[in-house]
Each structure stands twice: as C-alpha cells, then as structure tokens.
Amino acid sequence: MTFINYASREINCKIVYYGPGLCGKTTNLQFIYDSTAAQARGKLISLATEADRTLFFDFMPLELGTVRGFKTRFHLYTVPGQVFYEASRKLILKGVDGVVFVADSQEERMDANIESLRNLEENLRAYGYELMKLPYVLQLNKRDLPNVIATGELTSELQRKGEPVIEAVASTGAGVFDTLKAVAKQVLTELRKA
Amino acid sequence: MSCAESLRRQSIGWTAPPDFSASSIQSIEPADMPNTPIVILEAQFHHIKALLARLRLDSAARLVVLVDKDGQQIAVHGDLGDLDTTSLASLAAGNVAATGGMAKLIGENEFPTLSHEGEKESIHICVIGRVLLLVVFDDRSSLGLVKLRSKQLLHELAKVFNAIEQDSAAASANSSLPFSGITDEEIDSLFSPA
Numbered sequence: 001m002t003f004i005n006y007a008s009r010e011i012n013c014k015i016v017y018y019g020p021g022l023c024g025k026t027t028n029l030q031f032i033y034d035s036t037a038a039q040a041r042g043k044l045i046s047l048a049t050e051a052d053r054t055l056f057f058d059f060m061p062l063e064l065g066t067v068r069g070f071k072t073r074f075h076l077y078t079v080p081g082q083v084f085y086e087a088s089r090k091l092i093l094k095g096v097d098g099v100v101f102v103a104d105s106q107e108e109r110m111d112a113n114i115e116s117l118r119n120l121e122e123n124l125r126a127y128g129y130e131l132m133k134l135p136y137v138l139q140l141n142k143r144d145l146p147n148v149i150a151t152g153e154l155t156s157e158l159q160r161k162g163e164p165v166i167e168a169v170a171s172t173g174a175g176v177f178d179t180l181k182a183v184a185k186q187v188l189t190e191l192r193k194a
Numbered sequence: 195m196s197c198a199e200s201l202r203r204q205s206i207g208w209t210a211p212p213d214f215s216a217s218s219i220q221s222i223e224p225a226d227m228p229n230t231p232i233v234i235l236e237a238q239f240h241h242i243k244a245l246l247a248r249l250r251l252d253s254a255a256r257l258v259v260l261v262d263k264d265g266q267q268i269a270v271h272g273d274l275g276d277l278d279t280t281s282l283a284s285l286a287a288g289n290v291a292a293t294g295g296m297a298k299l300i301g302e303n304e305f306p307t308l309s310h311e312g313e314k315e316s317i318h319i320c321v322i323g324r325v326l327l328l329v330v331f332d333d334r335s336s337l338g339l340v341k342l343r344s345k346q347l348l349h350e351l352a353k354v355f356n357a358i359e360q361d362s363a364a365a366s367a368n369s370s371l372p373f374s375g376i377t378d379e380e381i382d383s384l385f386s387p388a
Contacts, residue, residue, distance in 0.1 A: 095264025
C-alpha cells in the first residue's frame with residue numbers, strides 16, 4: 001500500500017516479484033542492487049536457506065528520484081518460489097502496489113509458470129486485490145537458454161490483460177530495468193487516479 | 195476471578211487493562227480498500243513523533259520505531275547510530291506476518307506482542323491494528339517496563355491512526371493527493387538518465 005508522508009516528503013510503494021521456483025526473482029533484485037548507486041538504494045536483505053534458496057523474502061529499498069517535491073521510494077520484494085512455501089509467499093503480497101511475474105522461459109517449466117500464475121491470482125484475491133486491476137508486468141526470463149518456448153507462445157499462455165511483456169536474461173541484466181520501469185510507471189500512474 | 199483476587203486488586207487500585215487486541219481496534223484495518231494510499235499529514239506525523247519520544251523516555255529505550263504492517267517505516271525516534279531502520283521495519287513486518295500466520299494455524303487471530311531478548315539488545319513489538327510499535331532497548335531498561343509503557347501508549351496511537359485512515363480515504367476521494375495531477379512527462383523524468 002502506498003504511503004505518502006507530507007512531513008518527510010516521501011512516497012513509498014511496494015513491488016513484489018512473483019514466479020515459480022528458480023525463475024530468477026532474486027537474480028532480478030541482485031542485478032538492480034549491483035547496478036544502482038549506493039545512495040539510491042538500501043541494503044539487500046535476503047532471507048534464504050543454506051542452499052541459497054529464498055526462504056521468506058528478499059528485500060531492497062530503491063529511491064528513484066523526486067516528483068513534485070516528494071522522494072519516490074520503491075520497496076522491492078521477492079517471494080519464495082518453491083510450492084511448499086505457500087504460507088509465507090502469500091504474506092509478502094499484503095499491501096502490494098505492483099507485481100512483476102517472472103516466468104521461466106524453459107519448456108520444462110511451463111507447467112510451473114501456469115501454476116504459479118494461478119497461485120498469484122488466488123493469493124491476491126485473498127487480500128481483496130484483482131490482478132486485472134493491479135499494476136502488473138510479465139517478464140519472460142532466461143531467454144538465453146537453448147530450450148526456451150517461443151515468445152509468442154509464452155505470451156499467449158501467460159499474458160492476462162495486455163500487460164507489458166518483457167524479455168529478459170536476469171543474470172546479465174537484460175530486460176531487468178525495463179521490467180522495473182514498466183511496473184513502477186504503472187504504480188505512479190495508478191496514484192494519479194487515486 | 196476469585197473473590198479474594200478481586201478484593202486484592204481493588205485494594206491496590208488495579209483496573210483491568212484496556213483491550214488492545216486486534217479485534218478491538220479493527221476499525222483501522224483497511225480491509226475494504228486495499229488500494230487507498232495512506233497519507234500522513236505534517237501535524238499527524240509530529241504528533242506521532244511526540245508520542246514515540248515520550249515512550250522512549252518513559253521506557254528508557256534506545257529506539258522506538260513505528261512501522262506499517264506492510265513493512266514501511268512510518269516514524270522513528272531515538273539513538274539510531276548506523277542502524278538500518280528501513281531493513282528493520284521490513285523484517286519486523288515479516289516477523290509479525292509470519293508469527294501471525296502461526297497464530298492462525300493454532301486458532302488464534304494473531305499474537306498482539308512479540309519479544310526478542312538478546313544478550314545486550316532486545317526488541318519488543320506490539321501490533322496495533324495495521325501498525326507495529328517496535329521498541330529497541332538494552333540493559334538500561336527491562337522487558338517489563340517496555341511492555342508497560344508501550345501498552346499505555348497503544349490507545350493514543352490507535353486514535354491517531356484512525357484519524358489518518360479517515361483523512362487518507364477523504365484525500366483519495368477528493369483527488370487531493372500530491373500525485374493527482376502528475377503528468378506523463380513527470381513520471382518519465384524519474385526514469386531518464388540525469
């Protein structure tokens with residue numbers, strides 16, 4: 001939920017990266033963290049297992065700049081992708097302003113993408129949100145791998161409402177900032193309507 | 195309560211503590227308007243800061259932080275040092291969300307207070323509707339004192355947040371938010387290289 005503080009002249013928004021296990025949600029955040037000037041971002045907090053899989057969430061605050069005298073801050077979160085972390089995954093969506101669905105483009109992960117997308121819609125509904133009304137971007141990640149499904153086919157299967165679809169290779173950073181920009185713009189545009 | 199216990203409490207001037215459970219202050223849960231931004235006006239912010247300053251003094255705490263349940267830091271007062279309060283806020287919200295999930299599994303609505311005691315520094319968290327009051331203290335204070343002083347402040351904070359909720363809904367309805375008239379160019383300017 002967007003927080004507007006007139007005293008500190010700040011606007012804070014929450015963006016959640018969602019998707020199946022190992023699709024590259026944490027890699028997106030890691031790339032943003034590595035490529036952003038230290039004064040524009042806070043620490044990257046990662047609550048991960050010993051095997052480096054997200055256990056609860058990753059978090060990093062990012063300051064984009066000033067609009068109308070207000071600092072715009074985005075709090076970026078990832079959810080744990082593994083199916084059995086359903087309870088904690090749902091908690092992260094509370095108060096979300098925008099969602100990025102990171103799809104794994106590999107053929108063998110198609111079912112996992114579909115299941116995770118369905119799970120996202122269900123969990124949003126539990127908080128009174130509708131994916132169709134929420135700022136939302138579909139990222140097709142891992143486009144550099146050999147066994148990927150064609151973009152058109154993935155899009156027709158996963159796109160829900162004409163949301164921006166961005167091809168990405170999060171490990172090299174391709175498409176990562178385009179994705180962030182696409183969702184952040186929608187969140188700010190939504191604020192205009194509020 | 196036994197008759198003897200009742201008499202003993204009367205004789206020492208004991209009165210039942212007010213009910214600060216989540217169910218008693220549900221009016222500040224925004225369940226019906228998940229997308230309404232929360233707006234904190236300057237006077238409200240300074241009122242909150244004054245309450246936090248009082249609590250810090252009364253409880254001999256190192257630091258008092260007010261956090262939204264979604265993980266956004268609202269206000270902080272005390273000896274910050276190099277403490278990353280943005281991360282602290284996000285982790286506190288995650289902590290409360292996780293223990294709240296556990297509470298539901300065992301048939302409770304939520305755990306209204308959480309305490310973590312370390313060797314030197316400790317943390318006490320109170321859930322007040324949609325916000326969390328977090329007190330960081332060391333051996334100059336005690337958990338009992340922090341609990342008592344925090345509890346004494348809960349009603350006042352709940353009142354402030356009721357007003358904030360109402361004002362936020364009104365500001366949103368009247369399109370008087372700072373971003374209401376923002377242009378596409380202003381949004382784009384955030385993403386253009388400086």
